[in-house]
Amino acid sequence: MILLVAIALAQPFRFDRVDILAEDPGTWINYDLPQAPVAFTQTAVRLVEQVSVQWQLPVTNLYLGTSIASQSLTYELPWKHGLGVHGGLQTSLLLPRGAVLGAHWRTGRVRLGLGASVISSATWAHVDYSQWHVLPTIGVGVGRKYEAPAG
Amino acid sequence: MVGHRYHGYGHTVFLLWFLACGLVDAEGEPRIEAHRCAAGYYPENSATGCAKALEAGFGTLEFDLVLTRDDVAVIHHDPFVNPEICTLADGTRLGEEEADRVYFKDITAAEARAGYLCGGIEVEDFPTQALVDEPIMTWAELLDMIEGHPDVYLHIDIKWEGDLSRPPDTYARVVMEEFWARELPNDYYVSAEYPEPLQEVEKLDSSVVTSWSWPSFPDGESTTLVAIGHELQTTLGTEDLVQLANDAKVDELNIPWQVADRRRVEDAVASGLPIQLWTLNTAAGLEAFGKWPVEALITDYPAGDAP
Numbered sequence: 001m002i003l004l005v006a007i008a009l010a011q012p013f014r015f016d017r018v019d020i021l022a023e024d025p026g027t028w029i030n031y032d033l034p035q036a037p038v039a040f041t042q043t044a045v046r047l048v049e050q051v052s053v054q055w056q057l058p059v060t061n062l063y064l065g066t067s068i069a070s071q072s073l074t075y076e077l078p079w080k081h082g083l084g085v086h087g088g089l090q091t092s093l094l095l096p097r098g099a100v101l102g103a104h105w106r107t108g109r110v111r112l113g114l115g116a117s118v119i120s121s122a123t124w125a126h127v128d129y130s131q132w133h134v135l136p137t138i139g140v141g142v143g144r145k146y147e148a149p150a151g
Numbered sequence: 152m153v154g155h156r157y158h159g160y161g162h163t164v165f166l167l168w169f170l171a172c173g174l175v176d177a178e179g180e181p182r183i184e185a186h187r188c189a190a191g192y193y194p195e196n197s198a199t200g201c202a203k204a205l206e207a208g209f210g211t212l213e214f215d216l217v218l219t220r221d222d223v224a225v226i227h228h229d230p231f232v233n234p235e236i237c238t239l240a241d242g243t244r245l246g247e248e249e250a251d252r253v254y255f256k257d258i259t260a261a262e263a264r265a266g267y268l269c270g271g272i273e274v275e276d277f278p279t280q281a282l283v284d285e286p287i288m289t290w291a292e293l294l295d296m297i298e299g300h301p302d303v304y305l306h307i308d309i310k311w312e313g314d315l316s317r318p319p320d321t322y323a324r325v326v327m328e329e330f331w332a333r334e335l336p337n338d339y340y341v342s343a344e345y346p347e348p349l350q351e352v353e354k355l356d357s358s359v360v361t362s363w364s365w366p367s368f369p370d371g372e373s374t375t376l377v378a379i380g381h382e383l384q385t386t387l388g389t390e391d392l393v394q395l396a397n398d399a400k401v402d403e404l405n406i407p408w409q410v411a412d413r414r415r416v417e418d419a420v421a422s423g424l425p426i427q428l429w430t431l432n433t434a435a436g437l438e439a440f441g442k443w444p445v446e447a448l449i450t451d452y453p454a455g456d457a458p
Contacts, residue, residue: 031413038439042409045379049386069386092388121418123388131418 013055016063017111017143022052024070024090024100026117026137054141063088072100078149082106090119097122097129102137106146113139179444183437183453184211184306186430187228191451193281194236194270196226198288198296205300209453212297213306216290216326218317223260224290224326227269230254230315237269237287244272256317263287276432277451290326294333305339306427306449311348312370323351327359342427344368346399353400362403362427365395366410378410385412392419392426405429405449408440420444433457 021029028043028050036043052067054074065072065088074088087101102115114137121131185204186195193200196214204212215228227233231252234245245251245267255263264286271284297303307330311322327341340360343349349361366381368374384390392415396404403425406416416426421444429449431437434457440448450457 027414035413035439038433038436039408042382045382046386046412049383068383095388097388119414121415121422123391123394125389126391126394128393128422131421133414133417 013057013064015143016054016056017109017141019052019054019065019067019111019139019141021138021140022050022065022067022070023102023113023115023137023139024052024065024072024088024117025050025098025119026100026115026135027069027119029138030135054143074100076104082146082148086113086115090117092123095122095124095127098132100137102139104139109142109145111139111141111143111146113137113141115139179442181428181441181443181445182211182304182447183209183455184213184304184427184447184449185209185453186213186449186451188212188214189451189453191277191280191432191457192454194274194283194285196228196288197270197283198285198292199270199281199283201226201288201293202296204453205296205303207454209303211304211306211447211453213308213449214293215308215310216322217255217310218322218325219255219260219263220257220317221259221261222317222321222325224329225255225260225263226288226290226293227255228310230256230310230312232263232267232287233269236272236274237267238271238284240266240268242268242271254315256315260289264289290329294330294335297335297337298333301336303337305337306447307339307341308364309341309343309348309352311343311345313345315370319345319347320351320354322348323355327352327355340403342403342405346401349399349401360403361401362405362425363396363399363401364405364429365392365399378407381410385410385415392416393422393424396424403427403446408436411440411443413443417444431457 028046032043032046049068052065055064057064061076063074070090072088072090074086076084076086078084083105085103090098090100098119100117102113104113117135117137119133120129122129188201189204193203214226216224217227231254234247238244268284271282309322311319340362341352342362342364344364344367346363352359368377405427408428408431411428425446427447428440428445431440431448431450
């Protein structure tokens with residue numbers, strides 16, 4: 001993780017997209033959205049907290065996601081027609097706390113993802129990996145126009 | 152053609168996945184606590200309100216205690232005589248400025264009892280509340296009432312607020328010794344907005360269950376800003392419920408629903424930290440948070456008729 005971040009920091013990032021609905025940590029759609037009718041303000045605040053700016057790193061198909069709720073490093077494996085699979089590590093202020101896995105579809109400026117967020121209870125304040133959740137997640141991102149890989 | 156087929160499948164998969172999200176409820180069975188002796192029906196912490204709450208058979212009674220200058224525990228929510236619900240004994244309204252406040256630490260129990268009447272003023276938050284005009288109730292009087300109700304769970308909320316109150320060790324000693332002297336069979340736990348009096352209770356008897364009302368909202372500070380600060384710290388992971396309870400040396404946490412985060416609450420509960428949520432005053436809120444794995448929901452409408 002540290003090595004990958006170091007490599008990434010050595011060269012400039014390139015903006016890829018903003019995930020309005022991020023796959024990591026993936027808790028908003030599972031825990032906060034169902035509470036919206038009775039806790040609208042918290043739901044809105046936590047929506048903002050999970051909005052993730054995704055940066056393409058100099059390593060091909062490697063992305064750094066940055067939001068208040070999560071920071072992640074994700075590798076995408078393109079397949080065809082804009083479809084692909086991805087997996088990565090999610091952190092809380094760079095403390096590794098889980099993983100994200102899934103499939104995605106890039107078309108035009110939009111990226112849609114379906115996956116699972118595997119998330120532990122670990123935080124810097126309480127480094128505890130005893131509690132885990134596996135959550136279905138959806139990602140909706142808008143950003144740079146998708147260009148199919150050459151060849 | 153191939154693209155169209157993918158597109159069709161994509162919609163279906165996306166929809167099914169979306170429906171799968173949010174199905175994480177592990178139904179809880181929280182106790183329902185009558186906040187301030189069910190302030191939705193009668194004035195908060197009033198003798199009539201507590202008597203009616205006991206008569207109604209509410210399972211858990213929550214009430215607040217403050218200490219007077221002569222170290223008598225009385226039932227009141229604030230460290231000062233609350234001008235929003237109390238008047239002078241002759242009916243004159245109390246000033247609402249900070250400088251007008253009469254703190255319990257500066258008056259005796261006799262002065263508090265003879266000088267003021269509470270519960271006779273309409274409260275905007277509780278339009279259907281029946282009004283009473285009564286002297287401030289003492290802890291001893293409330294214990295007299297509770298004696299006939301051994302099954303009622305008690306939530307003893309100690310309202311200690313630093314320099315605005317008598318010392319925390321005095322609070323703990325007076326409140327708990329008066330309670331223990333009755334040898335009541337009721338189950339109970341003790342909460343406070345600050346850990347200090349709870350730590351003093353633990354020193355007297357470490358088997359007492361203590362619950363910290365976190366976060367603290369210091370007098371004069373914006374509750375919204377305090378809440379946002381804690382929200383950010385919790386989200387960033389620089390603040391954690393289990394760690395907060397460990398640091399404060401308390402057994403449980405009592406959290407306002409507005410700052411509660413379902414996943415973090417689940418993690419805390421699974422780690423052995425019971426949590427109560429306050430104050431849920433709508434039917435929809437009680438139903439929604441009733442699915443959380445918390446120990447109790449605190450409401451002013453414990454009869455299940457919240458608006």
